[in-house]
Amino acid sequence: MFRKLIALGCLVACNAFAASYDLPPEGSNIVGRMQYHKVVQGETIAEIAKKYDVGFLSLMAANKGIDPFLPEADYVLTIPTQIILPNVEREGVVINLAELRLYYFPQDSDIVHIFPVGIGRIGRDTPTMVTSISQKRPNPTWTPPASIRREYLAKGIELPAVVQSGPDNPLGEYALRLAYGNGEYLIHGTNKDFGIGLRVSAGCIRMDPKDIEWLFPNVKRGEKVRIIDEPVKMSLEPDRSVFVEAHEPLTRSDGSKKAMDIPLELSWWLEEFSHSDSKVKATIAAQNGFPVEVTAPR
Numbered sequence: 001m002f003r004k005l006i007a008l009g010c011l012v013a014c015n016a017f018a019a020s021y022d023l024p025p026e027g028s029n030i031v032g033r034m035q036y037h038k039v040v041q042g043e044t045i046a047e048i049a050k051k052y053d054v055g056f057l058s059l060m061a062a063n064k065g066i067d068p069f070l071p072e073a074d075y076v077l078t079i080p081t082q083i084i085l086p087n088v089e090r091e092g093v094v095i096n097l098a099e100l101r102l103y104y105f106p107q108d109s110d111i112v113h114i115f116p117v118g119i120g121r122i123g124r125d126t127p128t129m130v131t132s133i134s135q136k137r138p139n140p141t142w143t144p145p146a147s148i149r150r151e152y153l154a155k156g157i158e159l160p161a162v163v164q165s166g167p168d169n170p171l172g173e174y175a176l177r178l179a180y181g182n183g184e185y186l187i188h189g190t191n192k193d194f195g196i197g198l199r200v201s202a203g204c205i206r207m208d209p210k211d212i213e214w215l216f217p218n219v220k221r222g223e224k225v226r227i228i229d230e231p232v233k234m235s236l237e238p239d240r241s242v243f244v245e246a247h248e249p250l251t252r253s254d255g256s257k258k259a260m261d262i263p264l265e266l267s268w269w270l271e272e273f274s275h276s277d278s279k280v281k282a283t284i285a286a287q288n289g290f291p292v293e294v295t296a297p298r
Contacts, residue, residue, distance in 0.1 A: 019053050019211065021083075023090070023110045029235035030243060030291055031112060035079035039071045046194075052079050053211070055100045055116035055197020061248065061289040080290040083114060084233040084245040092224035093133075093187070095119075095205060097126055098231035098258070099247045099289065100197050102187070102205065104215060115215070116197040118190075118206035123253045126185070126203050129227045133187075135177035136221055139165035140188070148202055167191055172209055174216040178225055187225075188212065199250070232284060234263050235291070240298035242266065243291040246284045260284050270295075 021031035037048055045068040049059045060068060062080040071077070086096050086103065090112070094103040097119050104113040120126035142163040144152070152159050163169050172189020187205040189212040195201070196208045205227075207215065231249040236242050244266070249257040262270075262280055270277050275295050283292040 019115055019214075020111050020113050023112055024085070025238070027236075027238040029085045029087070029233075030082065030237070031085060031114075032082045034082045034290065037077045037079055039073055039075045039077060041073040043071065044069055045071060048077065048079075049116070049197060050208070052081060053116065053208070054080055057100060057197050057248075058116065058289050059197075061287060064288070078290070080288075082291055084235045084243060084291050085112065086228060086230055086233060088226055088228060092226070093219065095225070095227045097128070097227065097229045098250055099245075100199075102207070102215075104219065106218065113215070113218075115207060115211040117187075118195040118198050118200050120201050120203035121199045122251055124202045125250075125253050126201070126205065126227065127180070128229050129178070129180045129185075129225075131178050131180040131225050131227075133176050133219055133221055133223050133225060134179035134183060136216065136219075137175045137177065138216070139173060140169070140171045140175040140186075141165055142169050142171050145184070172212060174212045176216065176219065187215075229258060231258055231287075232260060232263060234266050236266075236269065237297075240295075241293055242269070242295040244280055244283045244294050245289065245291045246287050247289050248287045260287075273298075 024030055035052065045059055045066065046056055049056045058080050060066065062078045066077070086094055088094055090105040092105060094105070095117065100117055100119060102115045102117045143161065144159050144163065149159050168191065170191055171186065172191055175186045175188040177183050178185045185204055187207065189209045190206050195206055229250060231247045233245045234242065246260065249260060251257055262277060262284065266280065279294040283294055
């Protein structure tokens with residue numbers, strides 16, 4: 001009953017939903033609550049996503065068929081602010097590419113902070129990795145690699161060897177360098193009001209300026225960073241109900257996509273208690289990006 005009451009939520013038209021969530025009680029993996037937004041004439045999906053600090057594609061996935069530029073006035077949108085935590089150690093920074101979200105688990109805290117992010121576009125895929133933050137740079141300069149300079153030149157734009165900090169710098173006001181590889185991957189801000197919750201970068205992790213402004217002073221140099229690609233998440237709750245959250249799998253540069261399989265642990269559980277997997281399969285096929293109860297409490 002508790003989970004059902006949370007899922008009902010309420011119609012809201014308030015300030016942005018906080019990016020901070022209490023960690024769930026032991027045995028649960030679900031944080032937050034679903035919200036709903038009544039569209040005001042003239043609002044766009046991008047504006048509403050920014051208001052609630054959710055990704056553009058996440059909001060579109062939760063509201064299939066909605067017009068991103070002119071959603072119908074008075075239409076009630078589902079805001080995906082109830083989330084299943086990824087099945088990894090709750091430590092440091094965790095980025096799930098499939099859901100275009102960044103999770104920050106501060107040390108010795110019972111809070112998780114969740115933000116939408118932009119990631120690498122097809123052909124510039126952000127790799128999965130386990131690494132750490134090697135450098136923190138306020139007001140960063142940008143040294144575009146030769147491949148990026150060629151891309152811009154093909155569009156008639158000649159980039160300088162080094163782009164100084166300021167309003168023309170695409171890294172924004174803050175950058176966190178990752179130790180992976182040669183240090184070419186960053187978590188950074190942006191000077192454009194576009195691209196959060198989309199695949200638009202050259203491989204780096206892009207955050208909304210207000211989000212990176214919060215994250216930058218809170219993370220530490222050397223803090224663990226884990227980047228995963230898990231389009232299907234599940235939670236077996238203490239009341240024995242099961243929730244599944246499915247996202248559209250990323251298309252990689254070779255054209256492949258990760259298989260949308262039922263998690264093995266869930267398959268075993270369904271078999272053990274003689275549950276049908278039909279609702280699980282339907283949830284995975286729908287790829288709505290929010291938790292769906294696939295079996296009722298026992």
